[in-house]
């Protein structure tokens with residue numbers, strides 16, 4: 001099956017790629033395994049220097065790379081530029097901290113000496129999504145490579161041009177042949193690659209369905225996995241919240257990247273005292289969004305990445321309205337070529353609606369009205385997801401107490417949930433397991449070896 005790169009803004013085909021056969025996959029596995037032995041033996045300072053060069057190339061190529069992201073998955077050009085900047089930041093962060101994170105650590109023992117030693121595992125497979133086609137790859141690859149592993153990337157099949165551009169950045173930075181390779185393979189090839197003895201682990205960011213399949217394959221092969229899956233993050237607005245700030249951040253969190261982010265605020269859980277005021281302001285902001293050419297500065301709402309995803313979103317919205325939710329604005333596809341969906345709000349969403357339980361991966365805000373703070377927390381946790389959540393209140397102690405009750409991996413008070421190189425990132429429940437970023441992200445694919453001396 002060929003893989004097509006399609007511009008979601010107008011449906012035009014940019015390029016078609018042949019997928020690899022087993023012979024080509026085997027060649028990549030052999031190259032990665034050969035490269036792994038030399039790469040792990042390289043002094044850490046040399047790996048750090050190469051990663052810094054990759055960051056330098058990202059800086060130099062910011063404009064063409066951002067343009068490539070926008071054409072291939074549709075996000076606003078300015079958001080694509082920010083994405084490249086975040087990749088630079090994550091490379092710099094790990095380049096600065098690798099020696100500390102990976103250094104030997106003496107342990108307190110009553111006899112002789114004992115050390116915690118961090119050693120690479122080998123070749124690690126990254127199965128990555130299209131919504132942040134550079135950021136997701138770099139936040140996995142930067143720490144994994146610096147730890148001395150080699151990386152195979154199986155990118156989402158709608159962003160093959162981004163996958164190749166990333167490989168080119170690492171190659172041009174001087175990483176030896178085989179240290180980072182993009183595999184042009186379909187999802188059906190992943191289990192076979194993971195089962196290969198030359199592969200030592202897998203990190204997946206993607207859908208729950210993909211996560212279950214990869215976790216099963218990793219379990220069968222007894223290899224470590226990190227899964228960062230979907231989310232349906234609550235955004236709780238208490239009665240003492242700064243509404244202007246909360247609405248401003250709600251708009252960013254829900255509508256950036258056309259709503260296609262795992263940690264977007266998806267369920268707006270409002271206390272009665274502020275519900276109508278919040279909703280009116282949110283509606284004004286949503287109706288002011290300007291869909292259009294994602295490369296133009298004036299545009300504030302991008303197309304979705306694929307027409308089938310837009311259609312699936314609309315089916316969720318239609319069912320929710322049939323189940324009693326109120327369509328406040330939007331709630332329909334936009335006419336014309338491309339994967340366009342109107343910026344939308346569903347109010348009075350109840351447990352009968354798909355929007356209450358499912359992840360809405362597009363520009364649709366779900367509003368749920370709570371009776372009081374305890375009810376808001378109950379609703380927030382009444383989900384099988386557990387990625388992020390935020391709470392908005394002028395009382396920081398109260399905000400912290402509510403945040404501690406949220407069953408999720410990332411709870412923020414008076415801030416939209418976002419990932420940061422220094423903060424461990426990941427979920428619980430059906431949002432996955434394991435952590436990326438921070439020190440934990442770098443240790444995800446190392447052999448923590450206990451070394452006893454004497």
Ligand SMILES: O=CCCC(=O)O
Pocket residue numbers: 131132260261262263418419
């Ligand atoms: O889509 C999920 C992650 C988004 C991010 O890290 O900003």
